Amino acid sequence: MDQTETNYRNRLYVSTVAEDAAAVAEAYHIGIELAEFCTAANMDDNFSEWDEKAREKMKSAGHHILHAPFNELCPAAIDPLVLDIAKKRYKQAYDLARSYRISRMVVHSGYVPFVYFKEYFVTRSTQFWKEYLSDKPADFMLMLENVLEDSPDELISIVRGVNDPRLRLCLDMGHANITKNGITMEDWINNVLPYLGHVHVHNNFGWPDSHGAPENGEMDMEALLRLIIDGAPEATLTLEIRDTCRSSVEWMASKGFIEK
DSSP: OOHHHHHGGGGEEEETTBTTHHHHHHHHTOEEEEOTTSSGGGGTTTHHHHHHHHHHHHTTOSOEEEEOOOTTOOTTOSSHHHHHHHHHHHHHHHHHHHHTTOOEEEEEOOOOTTTSOHHHHHHHHHHHHHHHHTTSOTTOEEEEEOSSOSSSHHHHHHHHHHOOTTEEEEEEHHHHHHHOOSOOHHHHHHHHGGGEEEEEEOBOSSSSOOOBOTTSSSSOHHHHHHHHHHHOTTOEEEEOOSBOOHHHHHHHHHTTSSOO
């Protein structure tokens, strides 16, 4: 087994959207991406309950990523009061990450087709993330995830505009497969490789956003993952699989991405 395969375990995470994530992370010595606070209200109502759940799951892994809340949040919001909510929620998420000693956080882009002109979205988002990162420490990394974009162009423009090593892209492969327009997955990946910090791995058949296992969909996941590994050797990956994730980790092992 080559060095890339041997070391890849340290770059692999499982999302806690899967009910067996903690057990699998412990069994395979991989990381955890916390999804407990994707719903912002979990940082308010019953926080102690969600905090206890998150901390218990974190015990199963030595390295962690926090997925920030995303419902109705947009850094390019037109209404200034709505923008204030986004600022508040992302500050809460950052403070929570630091309390967990987590230095890597995933955020959704917030782009909504037919609501934001693409040029406007890029300009406003660039301004937002510049301001957001202005007081963050050098060891913090924010990873901007595609959701409804039909190409990676706008998110690439945002990262270029912010021009800060603390902002990278999170390629969500399942989302890209659904929304891509006039571009192949290979092209999408090749375009984002220079800006890539993280990848959400899940498969589908074009619709719905099923968050299926790597082998359960129309994408040739093995070939695409090898393209990512070769082109972005520092990027990390999260298996963002609904229900259970053990078989997905076993698939990764069967393909040589981690040792069995």
